[in-house]
Amino acid sequence: MARPEQVQDEQLREFFVDAQASMRTGKANEAVESVVSALFRLLELKPELTTEELEPRPGWKMPFLTRWPQLGANFVEGSLAKHEPEIEFVKENFALSEAITYYEFTIETAIKRGV
Amino acid sequence: MKFGLFYELQLPKPAGQPQWDPEDEHKIYHDMLDQVELADSLGFDYVFEVEHHFLEEYSHSSAPEMMMAALSQRTKNIRLGHGIVLMPPGYNHPARVAERISALDLLSNGRVEFGTGESASTMEMGGFEVAREQKKAMWEECTREAANMMVQTPYQGFQGQFFSMPPRNVIPKPQQNPHPPLWVAASRRETTMLAARFGMGSLGFGFETPEELAERTNEYYRIIREECYPIGHAINPGLAVLTTFMMGQTDQEALERSANGPAFFSHSLGYYYNPITGGKHQPGEKNIYDSFLESNKKQNTLSAKTGFVKEEDIRKDEPEEEVQRALYRAARTGTAVGTVDRVREMLLTYEENNLDVMIFVAQCGDRKHEHIMESIELFGKEILPEFKERHETKHKAWREEQLSTVEFPINSSI
Numbered sequence: 001m002a003r004p005e006q007v008q009d010e011q012l013r014e015f016f017v018d019a020q021a022s023m024r025t026g027k028a029n030e031a032v033e034s035v036v037s038a039l040f041r042l043l044e045l046k047p048e049l050t051t052e053e054l055e056p057r058p059g060w061k062m063p064f065l066t067r068w069p070q071l072g073a074n075f076v077e078g079s080l081a082k083h084e085p086e087i088e089f090v091k092e093n094f095a096l097s098e099a100i101t102y103y104e105f106t107i108e109t110a111i112k113r114g115v
Numbered sequence: 116m117k118f119g120l121f122y123e124l125q126l127p128k129p130a131g132q133p134q135w136d137p138e139d140e141h142k143i144y145h146d147m148l149d150q151v152e153l154a155d156s157l158g159f160d161y162v163f164e165v166e167h168h169f170l171e172e173y174s175h176s177s178a179p180e181m182m183m184a185a186l187s188q189r190t191k192n193i194r195l196g197h198g199i200v201l202m203p204p205g206y207n208h209p210a211r212v213a214e215r216i217s218a219l220d221l222l223s224n225g226r227v228e229f230g231t232g233e234s235a236s237t238m239e240m241g242g243f244e245v246a247r248e249q250k251k252a253m254w255e256e257c258t259r260e261a262a263n264m265m266v267q268t269p270y271q272g273f274q275g276q277f278f279s280m281p282p283r284n285v286i287p288k289p290q291q292n293p294h295p296p297l298w299v300a301a302s303r304r305e306t307t308m309l310a311a312r313f314g315m316g317s318l319g320f321g322f323e324t325p326e327e328l329a330e331r332t333n334e335y336y337r338i339i340r341e342e343c344y345p346i347g348h349a350i351n352p353g354l355a356v357l358t359t360f361m362m363g364q365t366d367q368e369a370l371e372r373s374a375n376g377p378a379f380f381s382h383s384l385g386y387y388y389n390p391i392t393g394g395k396h397q398p399g400e401k402n403i404y405d406s407f408l409e410s411n412k413k414q415n416t417l418s419a420k421t422g423f424v425k426e427e428d429i430r431k432d433e434p435e436e437e438v439q440r441a442l443y444r445a446a447r448t449g450t451a452v453g454t455v456d457r458v459r460e461m462l463l464t465y466e467e468n469n470l471d472v473m474i475f476v477a478q479c480g481d482r483k484h485e486h487i488m489e490s491i492e493l494f495g496k497e498i499l500p501e502f503k504e505r506h507e508t509k510h511k512a513w514r515e516e517q518l519s520t521v522e523f524p525i526n527s528s529i
């Protein structure tokens with residue numbers, strides 16, 4: 001289960017609540033902005049996420065944060081390698097499906113990390 | 116739990132040959148017709164067929180609507196599923212999708228399942244000039260409008276970000292009311308939850324385990340009840356997952372017949388979906404099956420092992436990253452592969468976790484048509500009837516309970 005009520009940090013929880021409210025009313029851009037704020041709050045609480053790596057195949061490692069969906073609110077090239085994640089918006093308008101995808105990824109990551 | 120068959124129409128090149136034999140494509144198309152006809156006669160519930168373009172050896176199913184039209188005339192009850200239609204307008208204009216889905220629904224007497232998706236391979240997106248960063252937004256806009264076209268008389272027209280058209284009456288209208296059940300391809304957890312929010316069935320291409328399924332099922336149905344804003348005019352609550360399938364009179368026979376099928380499925384999928392290898396593919400030249408055999412010789416991979424692997428050993432070696440994990444699981448030898456007893460036992464674990472639909476990948480790699488036919492027959496006669504009975508008596512009651520507070524119209528074949 002991944003609900004805002006399960007998020008312990010108040011500020012982080014508020015970002016998810018805001019995102020959820022925006023999604024309900026079809027405001028995808030606002031929802032994406034709230035989720036991006038949630039992501040950066042999460043990185044403040046769990047800075048180790050910036051260096052955490054996945055090993056998809058033996059000997060091949062990749063930053064965990066490359067799992068962040070590349071749907072228009074993308075990490076600036078090279079920022080993950082420097083462990084200083086920075087987001088750039090490469091388009092003006094987001095679809096609801098994109099907002100939902102960002103939301104689900106971020107809230108699941110937060111809840112799994114127990115914040 | 117209901118059951119289906121899944122088709123990519125895989126066609127590995129013969130080992131050591133630069134091209135296929137002249138009759139190879141003709142044969143797999145007609146083999147599929149025979150397999151699905153048999154499955155229908157035995158009571159299988161679904162067939163799902165992909166739409167892919169240019170993915171040589173991995174999938175020769177670029178015009179599934181043609182196969183589905185043929186099947187509509189050779190089968191009586193089995194549901195005809197697009198698994199999926201590529202929705203970005205560079206592949207298919209939404210009006211053409213609505214027309215084809217409706218026509219097939221009429222021809223099949225209302226048996227269509229409208230699966231949707233977007234694909235992520237460089238070969239396809241490059242071939243049709245679909246921008247990677249916009250494909251999900253394109254999928255959403257075109258799926259919503261295709262559903263509107265099937266319902267509105269006349270369709271009121273649309274000025275969108277990715278396509279526009281004036282008011283037109285998009286005809287014919289489908290047999291099912293308001294439109295066939297909507298699904299979306301979901302290889303990641305996020306997309307399963309997206310499916311729930313949009314009131315769509317989730318076609319899980321991640322080879323999920325029963326444990327993962329339990330968590331996803333709970334969350335999926337909670338979202339359907341509490342946070343759903345449907346993309347269509349009726350919702351289709353349902354979770355389907357894929358697993359590899361081959362049966363035999365003994366486990367050893369099933370394993371030998373399963374052969375390199377799942378491993379090639381995983382290898383060729385990974386090849387095309389990895390932007391490095393897939394992006395450099397030289398059309399018409401490479402023999403992927405040769406590179407697969409070569410890679411199996413070099414590595415002591417799970418796919419190269421014979422015999423069943425203990426579940427704990429499988430989990431220990433699983434990649435953490437979700438897509439890679441799906442590829443790893445796709446290559447496993449020991450899923451719905453084995454005797455009647457083994458396959459029944461495995462399926463019971465999914466049934467216990469309230470899976471709605473299990474879809475078998477039978478046709479893959481270099482598997483033999485006659486072995487697939489025997490497996491379908493064995494499953495249909497020895498296992499399917501008891502699951503059908505429990506579906507009617509237990510699972511439908513469970514679904515009613517899950518959906519008791521849902522106020523949206525529902526059109527689901529589950």
